[in-house]
Amino acid sequence: MNMRYDIAIIGSGPAGLSASINAKIRNKNFILFGSSELSPKISKAPKINNYLGFPNSNGSELKEHFKNHINTMDITITEEKVNAIYSMGSYFALMVNDKTYEATTVILATGVEFTKPIKGEEEFLGKGVGYCATCDAPLYRGKVVAIVGYNKEAEEEANYVSELASKVYYIPMYKEEPNVNSNISILKDTPIEVQGDTLVSKLVLKETTIDADGVFMLKDSISPANLMPGLQVEDGHIIVDRTMSTNIKGCFAAGDIVGKPYQYIKSAGEGLIATLSAVSYLDKNK
CATH class of the missing domain: 3.50.50.60 (FAD/NAD(P)-binding domain)
Known part of the structure; x- marks a missing residue:
């Protein structure tokens, strides 16, 4: 109880x-x-x-x-x-x-x-977009995950997810150098849109587009x-x-x-x- x-x-x-x-x-x-x-x-x-x-x-x-x-x-x-x-x-x-x-x-x-949601973020909430990586990590075992981190605390969540997912991309939205596990790919870029059909399939960034089964927006x-x-x-x-x-x-x-x-x-x-x-x-x- x-x-x-x-x-x-x-x-x-x-x-x-x-x-x-x-x-x-x-x-x-x-x-x-x-x-x-x-x-x-x-x-x-x-x-x-x-x-x-x-x-x-x-x-x-x-x-x-x-x-x-x-x-x-x-x-x-x-x-x-x-x-x-x-x-x-x-x-x-x-x-x-x-x-x-x-x-x-x-x-x-x-x-x-003060960070406005990006295009597709609210539409795909619960269908591949989440705000808590540690809660939902088990759903992405063996899958590809993109984590947009708005603060240093997000790095711990990224590290945790990287133990379960097959691939983790980390997109830091702050100036300090991220300190994450070596199996995580750091992308210094700006997220623009989440795309997919019924579920998330892509995260579009300013410079590139990545395939992803899950996108976590870790905000304050x-x-x-x-x-x-x-x-x-x-x-x-x-x-x-x-x-x-x-x-x-x-x-x-x-x-x-x-x-x-x-x-x-x-x-x-x-x-x-x-x-x-x-x-x-x-x-x-x-």
Whole structure:
């Protein structure tokens, strides 16, 4: 029997961290999914002047303050990628690779993914296109797989797939030199389109086209509509009300994912509201 958390928080930027701090203050049993790097957007911010209490700051300083805060409160980040969330009525099932977590409420704080899907990506989702290589790798035993990696973490997934697939192509979408198993072919190129009939058969790149049975797009975050079926989304943002409630009972959202302005302080405030709303939902449904 899976342990059921009161609150599952997805995302470790300002919204997710603020949500988890407040879940801790409210004595709730929660789990925070994210990265020890917190958020790629925070680390890269050159100058931050509008975060109250931290004048003339920058992203790396703010990140250290955030880290100290969660460490002081004994909050740990579960470094696993949530691939899908299903509402089961009275609770949510969170699919993480080969595991399932259960939570009574969910707070989505995944940020906004600025990489638009390529042509054919959404059309072939589940028919050869996937967002989690470790989950689907067994389907591609002895087959040809292309992996488009948007961050260094994608390299581990590529290495794992290369132990099962007959051939793996790795297309890095970042500047650092990829460090992958020697049996993986690195292609420094830009993906343009996924092609196929009922299933994927090709990945078209700017310079070349490769035959592939599977294409994995390993991004920093999955679009909310793909993450949680039935969630109301408009222009790539989750629709919420002032209490940060989505259209799905028990599911709340906060931060850039719910819309502009994309500011850390606005995200942190929304993370707090989302937790307070989740707490009041839990109390009502005891």
